[in-house]
Amino acid sequence: MAKIQIPRGTQDIMPGTVELWHYIEAKARDLCRRFNYHEIRTPLFESTELFQRGVGETTDIVEKEMYNVSNPRSEDALTLRPEGTAGVVRSYVENKLYGSPNQPVKMYYLGPMFRHERPQAGRYRQFVQFGAEAIGSSDPAIDAEVIALAMRLYQELGLTGLSVELNSVGTLEDRANHRKHLLEHLNGVRDQLCPDCQSRIDRNPLRVLDCKNETCKTLTKDAPSILEYLSDESAAHFEAVKAYLTELGIAYTVNPRMVRGLDYYTQTAFEIKMAEIGAVETLCGGGRYNGLVAELGGDDMPGIGFALSIERLLLALEKQGVQLPVSVGIDCFVAIQTPDAKSAAFRLVDRLRSAGVAAELDYLDRKMKAQLKQADRLAARFTVIIGESELASGTAVLKEMATGEQQEIKLDELPAVIASRLG
Structure with a gap:
């Protein structure tokens, strides 16, 4: 098909x-x-x-x-x-x-x-x-x-x-005064104008001057100007x-x-x-x-x-090669180390979004290395990593992608911390 x-x-x-x-x-x-x-x-x-x-x-x-x-x-x-x-x-x-x-x-x-x-x-x-x-x-x-x-x-x-x-x-009055003089000129070259211009002469002769046809432009270059009849x-x-x-x-x-x-x-x-x-x-x-x-x-x-x-x-x-300052990427990618962390990560992403943070997580069950590559592709400014030990302690690892700096932060505090760092 x-x-x-x-x-x-x-x-x-x-x-x-x-x-x-x-x-x-x-x-x-x-x-x-x-x-x-x-x-x-x-x-x-x-x-x-x-x-x-x-x-x-x-x-x-x-x-x-x-x-x-x-x-x-x-x-x-x-x-x-x-x-x-x-x-x-x-x-x-x-x-x-x-x-x-x-x-x-x-x-x-x-x-x-x-x-x-x-x-x-x-x-x-x-x-x-x-x-x-x-x-x-x-x-x-x-x-x-x-x-x-x-x-x-x-x-x-x-x-x-x-x-x-x-x-x-x-x-309209100015154009009426101009029209009779314009018609005198256009009727003198009517047969040489394009079909569109020929049809417009009687209906709206001023539009003939707007024609993009080069022959018509040449034939009307000496036509009386509307500026002379204002x-x-x-x-x-x-x-x-x-x-x-x-x-x-x-x-x-x-x-x-x-x-x-x-x-x-x-x-x-x-x-x-x-x-x-x-x-x-x-x-x-x-x-x-x-x-x-x-x-x-x-x-x-x-x-x-x-x-x-x-x-x-x-x-x-x-x-002109003008590059508009369009922002790309997301604020935060949440990476999941173990399947047990999926629910906590899902809740965290929702809380981040509610705090005004553009956030995403993995929906394809990728390995950690692949998730971090995805964070790079999305141009994430931060990555949050949640694994088994983090779940047990109620924390997550926050990584700033530009510098590689990492620190452990309580899950409940993450949305406010990230929103603050984003300014």
Whole structure:
């Protein structure tokens, strides 16, 4: 019978690697605590309409990448979430968070997303996103804060060579003014553009500028920039964001072609990139979405956020040779010299664990030499040895593995002694 294998575009995160994930997740949660962002957990699947309306029907996500869920007992159209912002905003509206006395509402999420795309390094069909959203303020300072939060995570994990690319995609009115001039240019080269761009010209021409096809990039390199059509308000907002980033010491470059891949963005759009990471150069992206809350049925509230892939982050750390200070091993291994000592060892391990000590014992009836080798493999800081004489005296031998130092200690005192030495 053939073995059942893992689905394409997914991965098993095994012991020995998952500890890196724990470290990054703990760092992200601590950063959010410092920035006063609070966790929100939304369903893994939502109404398909949420993403059609929230992400945009002309986006690659909606057109090509969503996993739709069918249920023969229900007519509801459901989709595994391909991104986090739409679900967070839906929850914001549904739970009336606009009425919270603490404004703006600042939330973060950390969990799996699903997109049917071609798997490659750092890109999976099931992937984990960390994202943050601030809803309820149009202050350009919070745009800079959101960018700083994402940058701070990368920096505190030890990445270097990071850069911020910044743009303003304006308001809906700004884009309407820009659209007619952009269409004049695009219609002049329509027949030479890729099929995706040809289909987007009439529906969302700004997205043509986001195409990764080299021919399309060349054909549109002289297209009119959205920055030339910003209203005074949008231009002032953009200048203020840049000024706040400068105040924080965050260097940036303005990229007028960057529009991001989601339709809900307005005004500020940004990406964080790292040099020499190949196909996954972009580590993080985000922007302002001032019309999204209203689009999903709420009052017209401004918002801004970002999302980043933990898989890409891990790949970036690997590329730069960054070693995270992940603790390995256990605190104490309890070795059994005689079968009569098994019950006492079993009780001791439970008491050690109750005292906060990571403890293990032998479950394979190995000889003492093999047990001590197992303690080494587990990188135990201490080994406790219990034999016939120790049972008779109510003691055990405590060995510090790094120094080899041994001493006899009463069994009742061991949990407190080990916990104290562990600090």
